[in-house]
């Protein structure tokens with residue numbers, strides 16, 4: 292089982308590339324942001340607890356996140372028919388990373404690569420200000436650089452934590468809490484230059500997945 296984690300600020304293309312791995316290589320896509328938003332949308336007890344934290348751009352507590360991940364990973368492994376799991380937006384703190392290391396060891400799994408999506412604050416704001424999401428399946432579009440087809444347009448929504456001030460705050464949280472993971476994953480790290488085209492980055496993933504299959 293291949294395990295990838297995606298580290299990177301808002302707008303760096305983590306969701307787009309995770310979707311690519313899902314469609315091309317049958318990876319499961321596990322986005323903690325999507326899971327949390329689904330809890331908020333269903334107004335569950337957990338959703339009510341985390342709603343204001345998500346809206347503020349701060350991080351949900353490590354305990355909650357680790358519990359969600361444990362739940363999801365065990366049900367994925369039980370039911371799964373896929374080549375690997377992409378963890379999109381998890382781990383985001385050193386505490387989460389350490390718990391995740393233990394979890395993988397206890398499941399007899401190994402991290403293949405930690406993918407570091409490198410993007411500046413200005414570019415993060417520029418991209419997020421045009422971001423639109425298909426509410427049915429969380430596909431991500433951009434008003435200018437990746438417009439949604441006409442039949443998808445009626446289903447597009449924007450996230451309320453995507454306002455420029457909140458994106459700035461999320462970027463700062465990312466720098467403080469998540470960037471330290473770059474050295475934690477040093478030997479497994481692959482840096483992606485997010486200024487390259489989406490297709491170029493797809494090819495990087497083609498090569499990467501190919502190298503897993505060859506060494507498997």
Ligand code: AMP
Nearest residue numbers: 323324345348349350351356380381383
């Ligand atoms: P995302 O969709 O990855 O941008 O996540 C949206 C929001 O969900 C974040 O700003 C956090 O409030 C929360 N969140 C998502 N993943 C995590 C995580 N691993 N740890 C803590 N909070 C998270």
